[in-house]
Amino acid sequence: MNDTKQSVEKMGVLLxxxxxxxxxxxxxxxxxxxxxxxxxxxxEIREFLGASKSAVSNAINYYLRxxxxxxxxxxxxxxxxxxxxxxxxxxxxxxxAQSLTEMNQLLNEVLKNRENSEHVEFYxxxxxxxxxxxxxxxxxxxxxxxxxxx
Amino acid sequence: MNDTKQSVEKMGVLLxxxxxxxxxxxxxxxxxxxxxxxxxxxxEIREFLGASKSAVSNAINYYLRxxxxxxxxxxxxxxxxxxxxxxxxxxxxxxxAQSLTEMNQLLNEVLKNRENSEHVEFYxxxxxxxxxxxxxxxxxxxxxxxxxxx
DNA sequence: TTTTTGGTTCTGCAAATTAAGAACTAAAAA
DNA sequence: TTTTTAGTTCTTAATTTGCAGAACCAAAAA
Numbered sequence: 001m002n003d004t005k006q007s008v009e010k011m012g013v014l015l016x017x018x019x020x021x022x023x024x025x026x027x028x029x030x031x032x033x034x035x036x037x038x039x040x041x042x043x044e045i046r047e048f049l050g051a052s053k054s055a056v057s058n059a060i061n062y063y064l065r066x067x068x069x070x071x072x073x074x075x076x077x078x079x080x081x082x083x084x085x086x087x088x089x090x091x092x093x094x095x096x097a098q099s100l101t102e103m104n105q106l107l108n109e110v111l112k113n114r115e116n117s118e119h120v121e122f123y124x125x126x127x128x129x130x131x132x133x134x135x136x137x138x139x140x141x142x143x144x145x146x147x148x149x150x
Numbered sequence: 151m152n153d154t155k156q157s158v159e160k161m162g163v164l165l166x167x168x169x170x171x172x173x174x175x176x177x178x179x180x181x182x183x184x185x186x187x188x189x190x191x192x193x194e195i196r197e198f199l200g201a202s203k204s205a206v207s208n209a210i211n212y213y214l215r216x217x218x219x220x221x222x223x224x225x226x227x228x229x230x231x232x233x234x235x236x237x238x239x240x241x242x243x244x245x246x247a248q249s250l251t252e253m254n255q256l257l258n259e260v261l262k263n264r265e266n267s268e269h270v271e272f273y274x275x276x277x278x279x280x281x282x283x284x285x286x287x288x289x290x291x292x293x294x295x296x297x298x299x300x
Numbered sequence: 301t302t303t304t305t306g307g308t309t310c311t312g313c314a315a316a317t318t319a320a321g322a323a324c325t326a327a328a329a330a
Numbered sequence: 331t332t333t334t335t336a337g338t339t340c341t342t343a344a345t346t347t348g349c350a351g352a353a354c355c356a357a358a359a360a
Binding site (some may be wrong): 173 | 301
Binding site for chain 1 (some may be wrong): 154157160163164165167168170183184186187188211228236239240245246247249250252255256259260263264267268269272275276277281282283285286289290292293294296
């Protein structure tokens with residue numbers, strides 16, 4: 001149990017770095033990832049994390065809207081039980097892999113601005129980076145497709 | 151010129167999202183990416199951005215330490231001229247690409263915690279995600295290697 | 301009908317971030 | 331030697347973020 005708390009903190013920190021969300025949001029997600037059972041009620045989450053209702057409510061609703069978590073209910077129990085939506089997570093992985101293309105946008109903007117630049121060698125270096133970047137994006141898309149149709 | 155200001159803002163925003171640095175830091179970098187010539191003095195940067203010396207000083211020193219920018223000097227001119235370090239940028243692209251492996255760390259932590267879980271189907275789904283994730287990381291590393299040794 | 305449950309929304313505070321401004325400094329120029 | 335240049339560092343102010351606490355609300359239970 002205390003073990004679980006430590007794991008939640010550890011994974012929480014990882015999530016903060018990866019997903020760029022607030023500490024509490026990350027801990028909510030981390031908890032749902034390793035809690036047994038993998039679905040937990042509002043109040044169980046709140047109590048485990050020792051956080052306020054408002055903070056938990058906002059975190060949960062953020063994830064619900066975003067599709068990262070879903071909830072199930074049980075007969076004769078008014079509570080909602082929240083759990084990680086693994087289907088959506090696959091999409092998130094794909095998105096992340098494709099986020100390399102943001103870099104492409106940037107590099108293209110640079111190239112556009114430098115079309116008529118006197119400083120050709122700088123232009124060429126940026127172009128090279130763009131080629132590398134494009135190459136990686138392409139390989140990633142191939143890899144994703146390969147996995148999905150299999 | 152005003153065009154340049156707009157481009158700097160646009161790229162600045164992109165950089166904020168991608169690199170998670172402060173607005174001014176992002177604008178300094180954006181400016182160096184498209185300024186003509188591609189090297190600019192402290193004061194030229196400060197003036198173009200309409201920012202304070204302290205803010206510009208801190209931004210520049212951040213990037214210098216981090217390797218993202220370098221400077222050159224000219225005979226008979228005491229000023230340093232700062233420019234984007236394209237070599238380092240390639241490394242940054244690689245780092246970013248490899249950050250997919252952070253996800254692996256997380257998924258492994260989840261699996262470790264769930265080894266003895268009753269909820270096998272959830273475990274299996276996470277395992278599947280981990281396999282996907284591992285597959286992508288591997289393909290990414292292959293792609294990087296392929297590009298670098300070529 | 302009143303009370304309880306399962307939350308949601310509003311208000312406000314504390315901490316962190318961001319950047320301005322002014323005082324400062326080391327090296328070069330005059 | 332004094333002054334100027336090219337920044338750096340320190341202090342402070344303004345936002346922004348993250349969250350607690352309390353008031354609130356609709357549906358279900360009593």
